[in-house]
Amino acid sequence: MMRIYTLARWFSTVALSFYSILRLYTEPTWWSESIFYNLVGITAIFSILSSNVPENSIGKRSVSVALLAWTVGSITSSIDSFFGIELSLFSEISYAAFYPLAIFGAIRSLRNQEKSGRLEALDTLVIALSGTTLLASFFLKPASDEIAGTQFEVFMTIIYPVANLILLLTVLGTVILQRLSARNLLFLLGVITYAASDFYYLWLSQTGSYVYGTWSDAGWLLGFVIISHSYWFPFDEEEKPRSFNPAIVAVALLLSSIILAIEVLRPDYFPRFVLIPAFATIGLAFTRMAVAMSDARRIGDERKLARTDELTGLANRRRFLAEFENFTKQPGSLLILDLDGFKPVNDRLGHEAGDQLLAQVARRFERVIPSGALLARLGGDEFGVLIPGNEGVEIAVALRASIAYPFRIFGEVIKLDVSIGEVFQAGGGESQGMLRLADEAMYRAKREGLGIASAASS
Numbered sequence: 001m002m003r004i005y006t007l008a009r010w011f012s013t014v015a016l017s018f019y020s021i022l023r024l025y026t027e028p029t030w031w032s033e034s035i036f037y038n039l040v041g042i043t044a045i046f047s048i049l050s051s052n053v054p055e056n057s058i059g060k061r062s063v064s065v066a067l068l069a070w071t072v073g074s075i076t077s078s079i080d081s082f083f084g085i086e087l088s089l090f091s092e093i094s095y096a097a098f099y100p101l102a103i104f105g106a107i108r109s110l111r112n113q114e115k116s117g118r119l120e121a122l123d124t125l126v127i128a129l130s131g132t133t134l135l136a137s138f139f140l141k142p143a144s145d146e147i148a149g150t151q152f153e154v155f156m157t158i159i160y161p162v163a164n165l166i167l168l169l170t171v172l173g174t175v176i177l178q179r180l181s182a183r184n185l186l187f188l189l190g191v192i193t194y195a196a197s198d199f200y201y202l203w204l205s206q207t208g209s210y211v212y213g214t215w216s217d218a219g220w221l222l223g224f225v226i227i228s229h230s231y232w233f234p235f236d237e238e239e240k241p242r243s244f245n246p247a248i249v250a251v252a253l254l255l256s257s258i259i260l261a262i263e264v265l266r267p268d269y270f271p272r273f274v275l276i277p278a279f280a281t282i283g284l285a286f287t288r289m290a291v292a293m294s295d296a297r298r299i300g301d302e303r304k305l306a307r308t309d310e311l312t313g314l315a316n317r318r319r320f321l322a323e324f325e326n327f328t329k330q331p332g333s334l335l336i337l338d339l340d341g342f343k344p345v346n347d348r349l350g351h352e353a354g355d356q357l358l359a360q361v362a363r364r365f366e367r368v369i370p371s372g373a374l375l376a377r378l379g380g381d382e383f384g385v386l387i388p389g390n391e392g393v394e395i396a397v398a399l400r401a402s403i404a405y406p407f408r409i410f411g412e413v414i415k416l417d418v419s420i421g422e423v424f425q426a427g428g429g430e431s432q433g434m435l436r437l438a439d440e441a442m443y444r445a446k447r448e449g450l451g452i453a454s455a456a457s458s
Helices: 002-025 030-050 057-083 088-110 118-144 151-177 182-206 215-230 247-265 272-306 317-327 342-349 351-368 392-402 431-448
Strands: 332-340 374-379 382-388 407-409 412-414 417-425 452-456
Touching (some): 317 382, 342 351, 351 382, 351 407, 392 417
16 A cells, blocks of 8 residues: 555656657547646646645645646646636636645645644735736726636636735745745745746737647646655754744735725726725634734733743742842842641632632732832742841731731631741852741741741852
8 A cells, every 4th residue: 555655656657758759749638638638737736635745635626626626727728628618717717826836835735834833824814816816906996908708707817827926925925934845846846837837828819829728738637746756855853933924915905995995996907806806805804803912912822921920920939040040130038938737728618718728828928028129929828028138027027917917708706926037148159058947047037936947148
């Protein structure tokens, strides 16, 4: 089974080679152009999906669906050409669907990212959908004076060069942001080959020189084959994806606003169908804004929770120790506090009562902590305080006084006391030594019933 999947890499190459031989020795026929020509696209899809290189599955599937849409357009176009069955509208829609899917899939495939954030997914949608249709809208009016047909036909004509340009620039920009690798360069080469073939076809069509079933048609297939081979090269494991610039969305929003402003001032300048992508872009932009605010708030909450004690709302041990390293570089006092009488209350009334008691203790402690000091719950019924300056002993006295009044929990009156170890340091001392001294002083205060015990730091 593994050997079959390995051989699948070359199926599209073999199919393209077989079609090329047919083109070399036979005239175009319905079976060569409808079956063997489109077999190359199908085998390219199979090759991409068969790759066992670990990568973003969303990108792989999106590119595969993009190639499938193009292949469906090619098949219906062949049926139209050989059998006279009118399927041109279906072909145009299928060809046009290729671009947003290809742009989305290319970004996902090249960025080596298992999961894309909501913001990045929205940015990709703006690039893939709105960028193509909005830029095409601006070229619609000038092109209408040069190209015969309805406004929709003109729009569908100019959307392809614009889409090719956006696809090419998007892939090029994404590759530049990553490290150069065989995978990325092959993917870029495939896109360049496809876009060059499409530009050449559009030029032949506009000059009336295009002939169905000629060698120029093989350029698209060659691009697909090269892209399919890129999926068999591994990523650089050290490569980390970089974020998109939010200015991309801002530019798309600006273009949409300009289109709507022109529509208000000159109602007949754009056809109505052009307004759909304009409104869609504005909707995406506001959705992105809401998602960005939600993500920022969530990240802020997560960071706060990571450094905050959930029960009391005070700083937790992690934040306390992180700030303590800088605190020891300046003069100040470290206080270690341990509640006296808390354990019996917690054992008798239960953890819920104990939690409420700790929360009330924390509120009283907060009232006497001066600005610039840090109060933290270190765990259980132990607290720590970092006090800049030389007011450590005075603050320790105030902390003891703050819980001298009884607490009321579940209708019961509860009295507590606190033992405090205080260490003053002039600055530049060793943090672990200061913590040890404060802890020893706290246990001495508890053991000897002193309430507050100070220790000198060297």
